[in-house]
Amino acid sequence: MGSEPFHSYTPSAGHGLAHDPFYAIVGPRPIGWISSLDEQGRSNLAPYSFFNAFCFKPPIIGFASSGWKDTVANIKATGEFVWNLVTLPLAEPMNISSAAVPHEISEFDLAHLERLPSEMVRPPRVAASPVHFECRLTQILQLQGIEGVLLENWMVFGEVVRVHIRADLVADGIYRTARAQPVLRAGGRSEYASIAPEAMFDMARPTGDEDLARLIEAAVGPARDISST
């Protein structure tokens, strides 16, 4: 890079850096560690970091699969999946569960993870994970680029129908995000992050009338009395 204030590029023409910065900029990302079953009842587990929550009421989560992978095929066939929280002690098993092994081998076994039965869906939970969302499929959306070109990329959305939180992660009625030591996907080929308690901070939204009046006055000056003009 020269002395330009920005490194600017057009993605379709290449980023011009050693590693694609896109993944590092949009990060750290939560990981969708998704368990599912195929039509024969064989369990599957895989991490998806193009993952997030998209709706609060009802709670809807989603992840994107680059290619029609087993997880997507299973969820389309059965309509169910489970999201499992990846925590620091589970980082390595999560990584192992991403290995491309023959369909007959369950990533639960590959990563030496115990299955915990779910309550409202059939796919099992990762027993060692402290938080689980049992989900029912709502939509599978094939992504498209500019001019409507269909991509080999599918978004899977599911409604959360049952939530399990290990009791020690809730204190005074509040879920303690940092206490869970979540693993997040950061940049580069293999970077990850977690959240230390000291990295957390509070900031209330500017929603009250006084907040809004203060912001508007700071931006455009004191409110004028329209009746006198």
Ligand SMILES: Cc1cc2nc3c(=O)[nH]c(=O)nc-3n(C[C@H](O)[C@H](O)[C@H](O)COP(=O)(O)O)c2cc1C
């Ligand atoms: C941390 C992490 C995040 C990943 N995120 C994605 C993702 O967002 N989309 C994707 O298609 N693959 C992603 N992968 C790769 C899949 O986990 C991998 O292809 C896996 O074998 C898919 O399993 P399945 O075919 O059983 O669904 C990720 C892998 C890791 C380790």
